[in-house]
Amino acid sequence: MSEIKMVKNAVGRMVPTMVNGVPQVPYKGVGKHQPTGRKVGPPIAQAGDYPRSGDKRVPTIKEALVKCGIRSGMTIGSHHHFRNGDKLMLQVFAACDELGIRDLVWFPSAAFPCHKPLIELMERGVIRRIEGSLNGPLGAYASRGQMDGVAVLRSHGGRWQAVQDGEVHIDIAILAAPTADAFGNSTGDRGPNACGSINFGLIDSMTADRVIVATDNLVPFPCLPWQVQGNNVDYVVELDEIGDPEKIISGTTRITKSPDRLLIAEYTAKFIRACDLYRPGFSMQAGAGGTALATAIFLREYMLEDDIKAAFMRGGSTKYMVKMLEEGLIGFILDGQTFDLEGVRSMRENSNHVPTSPFTSYNWHGKGCFASMVDFVVLGATEVDVNFNANVATHTDGQMLHGIGGWQNCLDANVTILPIPSFRNRVPIIMDEVTTLCGPGELIDVIITERGIAINPRRTDLLEQTAGKGLPIKPIEQIKAEVERFAGGPPAKPKVTDEVIGVVKWVDGTIIDSIFRVAE
Amino acid sequence: MSQVRGEAGARGGKVRSDCWVAFEPRDGGGIELQVKSKVASMYGENIRQQVLAGLAVLGIEHGFVEVEDAGALPFVIDARLETAVRRALGTLEGQIIPEKTVEIASSAKDRFRRSRLYLPGNTPKLMYNAGLYNADGIILDLEDAVAPAEKDAARCVIRNAMRVIDFGGAELMVRINQGERGLEDLEWIVPHGVQLILIPKVESAEEVRAVDARIGQICDRVGITAPIWLMPIIESGRGTLESLAIAEACPFVCSLAIGLEDYTADIGVPRTKEGAESLWMRGFVINAARAAGVQPIDTVFSDVGDEEGLRASVREAKAMGFDGKGCIHPRQIPVVNQEFAPTTAQIDKAMRIVLAFDDATARGLGVVSLGSKMIDPPVVKRALHTVQLAIATGLLADNWKQEA
Numbered sequence: 001m002s003e004i005k006m007v008k009n010a011v012g013r014m015v016p017t018m019v020n021g022v023p024q025v026p027y028k029g030v031g032k033h034q035p036t037g038r039k040v041g042p043p044i045a046q047a048g049d050y051p052r053s054g055d056k057r058v059p060t061i062k063e064a065l066v067k068c069g070i071r072s073g074m075t076i077g078s079h080h081h082f083r084n085g086d087k088l089m090l091q092v093f094a095a096c097d098e099l100g101i102r103d104l105v106w107f108p109s110a111a112f113p114c115h116k117p118l119i120e121l122m123e124r125g126v127i128r129r130i131e132g133s134l135n136g137p138l139g140a141y142a143s144r145g146q147m148d149g150v151a152v153l154r155s156h157g158g159r160w161q162a163v164q165d166g167e168v169h170i171d172i173a174i175l176a177a178p179t180a181d182a183f184g185n186s187t188g189d190r191g192p193n194a195c196g197s198i199n200f201g202l203i204d205s206m207t208a209d210r211v212i213v214a215t216d217n218l219v220p221f222p223c224l225p226w227q228v229q230g231n232n233v234d235y236v237v238e239l240d241e242i243g244d245p246e247k248i249i250s251g252t253t254r255i256t257k258s259p260d261r262l263l264i265a266e267y268t269a270k271f272i273r274a275c276d277l278y279r280p281g282f283s284m285q286a287g288a289g290g291t292a293l294a295t296a297i298f299l300r301e302y303m304l305e306d307d308i309k310a311a312f313m314r315g316g317s318t319k320y321m322v323k324m325l326e327e328g329l330i331g332f333i334l335d336g337q338t339f340d341l342e343g344v345r346s347m348r349e350n351s352n353h354v355p356t357s358p359f360t361s362y363n364w365h366g367k368g369c370f371a372s373m374v375d376f377v378v379l380g381a382t383e384v385d386v387n388f389n390a391n392v393a394t395h396t397d398g399q400m401l402h403g404i405g406g407w408q409n410c411l412d413a414n415v416t417i418l419p420i421p422s423f424r425n426r427v428p429i430i431m432d433e434v435t436t437l438c439g440p441g442e443l444i445d446v447i448i449t450e451r452g453i454a455i456n457p458r459r460t461d462l463l464e465q466t467a468g469k470g471l472p473i474k475p476i477e478q479i480k481a482e483v484e485r486f487a488g489g490p491p492a493k494p495k496v497t498d499e500v501i502g503v504v505k506w507v508d509g510t511i512i513d514s515i516f517r518v519a520e
Numbered sequence: 521m522s523q524v525r526g527e528a529g530a531r532g533g534k535v536r537s538d539c540w541v542a543f544e545p546r547d548g549g550g551i552e553l554q555v556k557s558k559v560a561s562m563y564g565e566n567i568r569q570q571v572l573a574g575l576a577v578l579g580i581e582h583g584f585v586e587v588e589d590a591g592a593l594p595f596v597i598d599a600r601l602e603t604a605v606r607r608a609l610g611t612l613e614g615q616i617i618p619e620k621t622v623e624i625a626s627s628a629k630d631r632f633r634r635s636r637l638y639l640p641g642n643t644p645k646l647m648y649n650a651g652l653y654n655a656d657g658i659i660l661d662l663e664d665a666v667a668p669a670e671k672d673a674a675r676c677v678i679r680n681a682m683r684v685i686d687f688g689g690a691e692l693m694v695r696i697n698q699g700e701r702g703l704e705d706l707e708w709i710v711p712h713g714v715q716l717i718l719i720p721k722v723e724s725a726e727e728v729r730a731v732d733a734r735i736g737q738i739c740d741r742v743g744i745t746a747p748i749w750l751m752p753i754i755e756s757g758r759g760t761l762e763s764l765a766i767a768e769a770c771p772f773v774c775s776l777a778i779g780l781e782d783y784t785a786d787i788g789v790p791r792t793k794e795g796a797e798s799l800w801m802r803g804f805v806i807n808a809a810r811a812a813g814v815q816p817i818d819t820v821f822s823d824v825g826d827e828e829g830l831r832a833s834v835r836e837a838k839a840m841g842f843d844g845k846g847c848i849h850p851r852q853i854p855v856v857n858q859e860f861a862p863t864t865a866q867i868d869k870a871m872r873i874v875l876a877f878d879d880a881t882a883r884g885l886g887v888v889s890l891g892s893k894m895i896d897p898p899v900v901k902r903a904l905h906t907v908q909l910a911i912a913t914g915l916l917a918d919n920w921k922q923e924a
Contacts, residue, residue, distance in 0.1 A: 259649075259653065259849065259850035259851055260649050260652070262851065263652060263653070263850075396562060397559075397561045397562060398561070424591075425536055425537060425558060425559065425590065425591030426537065426559050426563060426591040426592065426593055427559055427562055427563075427591070450649055450652055451652070470914065482686075485621065486593055486594075486595075486621075486648060486684060486685070487593060487594075488563065488566055488570070488593070488594040489566065491559070491562030491563060492561065492562050492563070492564075492565065492566075494561055494562075495561070518561070
């Protein structure tokens with residue numbers, strides 16, 4: 001590790017030129033890195049090698065893995081649509097263990113606390129490392145520098161970009177499918193354990209050398225709709241269980257009851273209402289997270305009062321968004337992942353509730369994507385700084401705690417709003433410099449705290465539109481000073497070693513920042 | 521010398537923004553300090569320095585101090601440390617008083633007291649954002665919301681909170697305990713910026729005068745000239761019957777509040793949502809307050825989840841003649857403030873009267889008239905009040921006269 005060269009990138013952060021043996025490009029600025037070359041694809045197959053009947057079933061995961069030619073050192077791709085209710089990947093890695101396979105790289109679109117047992121497999125060498133959003137216990141494990149190699153944190157769009165650009169090669173993709181036919185056509189929107197969309201696995205299905213679909217609800221051909229096309233699938237395995245959709249509701253998808261957060265949500269909705277872009281036909285994305293959900297609820301009241309309807313909202317869908325769709329307040333839900341069972345039902349029943357993929361929504365290396373067409377996006381952050389840079393990957397103590405999700409991709413919206421409390425447990429969230437820079441300040445327009453609203457000075461348009469409307473608009477430095485006064489000054493910076501334990505990729509595949517191991 | 525350990529504060533998995541401090545006096549060996557903190561890497565050194573400085577203020581040279589911190593703000597750490605030392609020593613002359621970083625303008629007898637938010641006096645994490653919700657008043661409670669064994673701890677927390685927390689222009693109130701303990705409470709709060717004292721379970725004018733006399737002594741001693749208003753709470757049959765004398769007990773009484781849990785218990789009936797059992801009492805106290813020229817203030821609505829119930833309750837209170845209502849959750853405040861707001865018709869009429877008054881004053885006329893109608897001084901006064909209320913509720917711009 002210590003031989004790696006560190007260089008300063010365009011936002012002044014020191015980043016390695018090589019990660020896990022792969023050469024890297026330092027971040028150059030928004031839109032500054034011009035990609036070249038052609039996208040990757042899977043090996044060319046021939047129909048003659050597959051059953052004419054279309055029946056690709058094999059009895060067990062283990063057999064499917066063997067048929068796919070599983071070997072030590074391979075990269076396994078999977079999607080996270082069951083979120084904390086996933087029951088597939090533990091079975092997959094247990095099968096690998098039984099087969100004596102070692103040194104695997106797991107490349108999920110996200111990992112959750114339910115995957116904690118994999119730590120044991122990492123310690124025994126079955127899994128060498130996980131490349132994907134690390135949350136909870138796995139995040140803590142990697143933070144301690146215990147995971148082999150460097151954690152590579154990517155956005156949802158960045159994962160698609162990395163695969164299509166050939167930065168990450170998936171050897172075998174294993175996709176949980178709440179409903180599938182024997183040919184491999186699969187969908188997530190129906191079946192006894194429906195979880196909504198499974199489109200985070202789409203790129204895996206399109207590019208992996210081998211693709212396995214695992215389902216607990218096999219239906220006769222054709223499985224309709226097909227979110228994943230069977231023509232990309234090698235084998236289909238029937239399992240007793242693949243996941244528990246009740247657990248797609250994670251802690252971050254409940255409305256807040258905290259009066260402070262409700263106040264922040266109310267300010268956020270009022271701010272949106274004060275902007276010129278709030279007009280008939282506007283569009284919006286509010287992520288999971290109690291404050292974002294509460295914002296949508298306040299905004300709904302204003303939309304009813306003002307008789308304003310949104311053209312579309314981007315999901316993460318929840319029951320609150322579904323209600324607005326069914327009331328006619330939203331024209332369409334364009335949904336990347338479903339956060340509760342009402343969202344799942346709506347996607348199945350309502351043709352205006354459309355599953356999207358990281359390709360359509362977020363992929364920077366495409367011919368545009370939906371992210372830039374969104375008027376308002378409401379996101380979270382662990383920290384921000386006086387230059388409006390923001391952090392979602394680490395906390396102020398330097399620990400790696402969160403996955404990036406679609407966060408970086410969403411920054412491309414017309415008005416990017418971060419509603420966040422001004423401090424958490426004594427620690428102020430407005431810093432001179434964020435601990436880890438995940439999003440550059442030039443893309444972050446508004447920071448809304450319970451102590452006031454800070455507008456990025458670059459956005460003179462927003463400053464003008466929202467002035468004199470009774471909103472508590474203040475310079476960001478003023479909010480920072482207020483908090484530091486009662487917190488007893490700014491927090492001490494974490495003492496870190498020079499060991500890079502993680503890197504944060506920007507949406508174009510360049511490295512925007514490094515995460516260093518915190519000193520004991 | 522027996523070595524007694526003093527402990528104060530809270531610890532454990534669920535504790536946030538508070539800390540636990542233990543202190544054991546020693547005869548020699550200096551200070552031994554152990555700090556465990558959830559924010560150790562960011563504020564660990566800061567906490568150590570603060571504790572050592574606090575011990576120096578208290579004149580403690582030897583002892584063992586243990587701190588378990590869950591992100592407590594500095595004013596809380598000071599309060600917990602002082603309480604732990606006081607508990608260990610049994611008595612302590614010194615106090616760790618944080619530097620006063622907020623200045624509060626003095627309060628007026630007839631200011632709005634529509635909404636007042638109760639905060640338990642020993643729960644600091646609820647305090648530092650309490651000023652964000654536009655309550656007319658914030659009550660730091662030393663009485664029913666604090667367990668008997670924690671009264672000393674709450675006194676320190678409240679004293680420190682008043683010096684460092686910006687309550688956003690809310691009137692700063694403290695509800696003291698009953699009787700002698702309440703008079704002792706005053707020593708901890710009067711020197712530090714309190715603007716109004718709520719006196720619980722008052723049954724006689726003498727009780728109010730005893731509080732007023734003690735406040736006067738403390739103010740003279742420490743040189744406070746700003747008025748400290750009194751809000752006696754009527755919570756019994758006897759208190760009700762004495763309410764006129766209580767309201768007139770001294771010139772600093774600004775309001776009479778009621779407490780219905782204790783009142784219904786006192787008259788021996790269950791408290792109902794409809795409130796028939798307290799109808800007479802409420803009407804009587806309103807009349808006593810009005811007769812004495814002070815504000816009648818309603819009790820709290822305790823079902824936090826029932827916004828419509830709260831709204832109905834505030835409407836009833838307003839219709840009966842109350843000027844304000846207690847809140848136990850910040851989300852109740854906007855409802856209370858809105859419902860005590862005047863109607864558009866009332867505001868329009870009040871604006872016309874105020875403009876006529878301005879006009880008469882400018883022309884040196886002794887009589888205000890609107891059209892052909894003469895306006896009596898109390899009507900002008902009420903119109904001014906209505907206009908102020910409309911501005912406070914956001915229904916009228918404060919520069920409305922320029923636009924009128």
